Structure formats: C-alpha cells, structure tokens
Amino acid sequence: MTRIGIAGLGSIGRRHAAAAVRAGHEVVAFDPAPAGGGDPWVAVASFGALLDSAPTALVVATPDALHAQQAVAALERGIPVLVEKPLAASLDEALAIAAAARRSGTPALVGYVLRYNAALSAAARVLARGELGELVSFHVQLGAYETLVRAHSRFDGPAVRGGLYGDYSHEWDYVRWLLGPIVRGLAAERTVRGLERVQAPNVVSGLLELAGGLVGTYHLDYVTDPPQRALTVLGAAARLEVDVPAATLRLFPRGIPEADARVTRFAQPRDDTFDAQLAHMLDVARGEAQPRASVADGVRALAVAIGLRDAAASRAWVDFEDDERNHQMKSRLQHTERSV
Ligand SMILES: NC(=O)c1ccc[n+]([C@@H]2O[C@H](COP(=O)([O-])OP(=O)(O)OC[C@H]3O[C@@H](n4cnc5c(N)ncnc54)[C@H](O)[C@@H]3O)[C@@H](O)[C@H]2O)c1
Numbered sequence: 001m002t003r004i005g006i007a008g009l010g011s012i013g014r015r016h017a018a019a020a021v022r023a024g025h026e027v028v029a030f031d032p033a034p035a036g037g038g039d040p041w042v043a044v045a046s047f048g049a050l051l052d053s054a055p056t057a058l059v060v061a062t063p064d065a066l067h068a069q070q071a072v073a074a075l076e077r078g079i080p081v082l083v084e085k086p087l088a089a090s091l092d093e094a095l096a097i098a099a100a101a102r103r104s105g106t107p108a109l110v111g112y113v114l115r116y117n118a119a120l121s122a123a124a125r126v127l128a129r130g131e132l133g134e135l136v137s138f139h140v141q142l143g144a145y146e147t148l149v150r151a152h153s154r155f156d157g158p159a160v161r162g163g164l165y166g167d168y169s170h171e172w173d174y175v176r177w178l179l180g181p182i183v184r185g186l187a188a189e190r191t192v193r194g195l196e197r198v199q200a201p202n203v204v205s206g207l208l209e210l211a212g213g214l215v216g217t218y219h220l221d222y223v224t225d226p227p228q229r230a231l232t233v234l235g236a237a238a239r240l241e242v243d244v245p246a247a248t249l250r251l252f253p254r255g256i257p258e259a260d261a262r263v264t265r266f267a268q269p270r271d272d273t274f275d276a277q278l279a280h281m282l283d284v285a286r287g288e289a290q291p292r293a294s295v296a297d298g299v300r301a302l303a304v305a306i307g308l309r310d311a312a313a314s315r316a317w318v319d320f321e322d323d324e325r326n327h328q329m330k331s332r333l334q335h336t337e338r339s340v
Pocket residue numbers: 007008009010011012013030031032033034047061062063064066084085086111112113151152153154167
C-alpha cells in the first residue's frame with residue numbers, strides 16, 4: 001500500500017492531497033489550522049505523528065519558512081520528500097535540505113510542477129533539436145493577480161519583501177531547464193496601487209544573462225487578471241512562443257508568413273500536471289527515477305530569486321558566477337550534486 005503524507009493543507013497542499021486520492025493512495029495529513037472538513041484523508045494532530053505514520057513519501061506544502069525544518073526531519077528518518085517551491089526561505093536553509101538528503105541517502109525533489117507541463121516540455125524538445133537555429137533572445141512573462149486571491153492566507157500577514165521573486169521561481173527553474181544556467185541578472189521593481197490586494201513590490205522587470213551569453217528579458221507581476229504565463233524564444237531560424245494557460249506552442253519559421261505558423265494545442269487540465277508530479281515523486285521515492293527537479297535545481301532557482309531581489313535593491317547587475325556568496329553556494333552545491 002502506498003501512503004502519501006501531506007504537511008500543510010492550504011491552497012497547494014489540498015491539490016497534492018486530491019492528486020493522491022485520485023491515484024488511489026492512502027493520504028495522511030497534518031495542518032494545525034485545517035479548513036473545512038469531511039475530507040477523504042486521515043488528519044493527524046502533529047507533524048511528529050505525520051512522520052510516525054511512515055508515509056511512502058511526504059509532500060511539504062507549508063509556508064516557505066517551515067520547508068527546511070520539516071524536510072530535514074523527514075529525510076533524517078529516511079522518508080522521501082517533495083518540497084514545494086521555493087525550496088526554502090534562505091540559501092542556508094536550502095543547503096541544509098541538500099545536506100540532509102546527502103547524509104541520509106534519501107530521495108528529495110522540488111515542486112516545480114511546470115516541469116510536467118506539456119507545452120513547455122514540447123518547447124524543451126524543439127530547443128534540444130536546435131530547430132530555432134542560433135538563439136537571439138528570449139522573454140519570460142508572468143502575471144497573476146489570482147495568486148494573491150487564491151493563496152490569501154500566505155498574503156494576509158505583513159508583506160514579505162520580494163516575495164514575487166521566490167513565488168514565481170518557477171520561471172527561473174524553467175529558464176534554466178530549457179535554456180541553460182542563469183549567470184547574472186538585473187531587476188527593477190515597483191508597486192502598482194489601486195487594487196484590492198497589493199503586495200509591495202507587485203511588479204518586477206529585468207534582464208537575465210545565461211551561460212554562453214544569451215540575454216533575455218522577464219516581467220513578473222501580481223496585477224494581471226486573468227493570469228498570463230508565456231515564454232518567447234527568438235532564434236535566427238525560427239521564433240517559439242509558449243502560452244501556458246492556453247496550452248499552446250507556436251513555431252514561426254523565419255521567412256514564412258505568421259499565418260502559416262505551426263500551432264500545437266495541448267489538452268492538459270492543470271490537475272494532470274499534479275498527477276504526473278505525484279507519480280514521478282513515487283518513482284523517485286522507490287529509486288526508479290532521478291528527480292526532474294532536484295534539490296540542486298531548487299537551490300539554483302532560489303539563488304536566482306534572492307540574487308534578483310538584491311539586484312533590485314542595488315539597481316545593479318548581480319553576478320551569480322562571481323559573487324562571493326554564490327561562490328560559497330556553488331562549491332557546497334557541487335559537493336551535494338554528486339550524490340543528490
Ligand atoms: N507549485 C506551485 O505551483 C505552488 C502554488 C502555490 C503555492 N506553492 C508553495 O506551497 C507552499 C504553501 O503555499 P500555499 O499557497 O498552499 O499556502 P497556504 O497559506 O494556503 O497554506 C499553507 C498551510 O500550511 C499550514 N501550516 C502552517 N504551519 C504548519 C505546520 N507546522 N505543519 C503543517 N501545516 C502548517 C497552514 O495552516 C496552511 O493551511 C509555499 O511554499 C508556496 O510557495 C506552490
């Protein structure tokens with residue numbers, strides 16, 4: 001029998017729990033302030049009791065500040081974990097998770113659910129085949145006022161400065177997955193008022209430079225409604241556009257009229273990505289697969305999130321390669337990457 005543990009039954013924990021129920025697994029969950037009732041899972045009274053239930057794997061879906069202590073406690077007891085993004089609230093905490101996974105030899109992965117998105121996965125294949133020719137530039141676009149509405153319990157307290165960068169670290173993870181390591185970045189942030197829910201900042205735009213020299217732009221906001229998430233990659237031979245909510249990939253070969261673009265539509269309900277992530281988590285827990293989004297990937301995405309927040313504060317490029325702090329991070333990470 002497969003038993004899935006869930007720590008935190010907020011907006012995302014309930015999605016993980018529902019995916020596990022759909023897959024026919026037993027679900028044991030802990031949340032000190034659970035909403036609702038009559039749920040099809042076993043609720044336990046403490047995080048310790050959740051670990052004592054010896055789940056096959058544990059999903060850590062609590063606020064960022066709890067990720068490290070809960071993930072480390074589970075790993076030290078040999079329980080495989082999927083930690084929601086961002087991996088932790090600080091790089092030190094993220095590296096503590098990496099160290100616990102290494103010490104215990106227990107599998108761990110990060111909840112970068114876009115890794116299971118059909119349109120982005122198709123884009124990864126187009127890029128890997130070199131169909132765009134030499135790459136020229138890229139643009140990452142994410143706007144989601146709905147995040148502030150859906151996950152309101154996370155935003156009801158005092159604003160966490162720069163929450164935007166970590167909340168949408170999905171974008172840093174998929175840029176690295178599709179296009180390669182991000183070596184430095186620039187960020188300019190501002191706050192748009194006049195909305196019912198306002199996080200400061202709620203808008204950030206900037207530049208990312210990748211290993212190999214490719215430079216692209218990004219824009220993130222907690223303003224756009226309905227939500228928008230898109231990636232454009234411009235190559236010398238073709239341009240690629242992914243629209244995540246519309247689940248489409250469009251390819252515009254150079255010299256061909258735009259009306260003749262190759263359009264692929266994917267029929268993928270959002271729950272499908274959570275189902276795929278859950279199945280992959282169990283393969284990883286059983287040692288049958290390597291994590292698609294590893295702890296090392298989670299550390300790197302968090303390093304970009306923190307680095308860009310610092311870039312906004314200093315109004316200067318943050319160099320992820322040369323910065324002393326990131327040097328330390330990199331050497332500790334290289335050590336963990338050998339076995340995580
Ligand atoms: N992968 C994604 O697409 C995605 C989407 C949303 C959120 N997230 C991440 O998931 C995490 C949770 O976000 P959310 O939107 O569900 O937040 P939320 O505030 O809706 O839920 C967090 C839950 O954790 C509970 N909790 C608090 N302390 C706890 C403890 N000690 N043990 C167990 N539960 C505890 C709270 O009562 C709350 O129900 C965050 O790290 C967030 O960044 C990921």
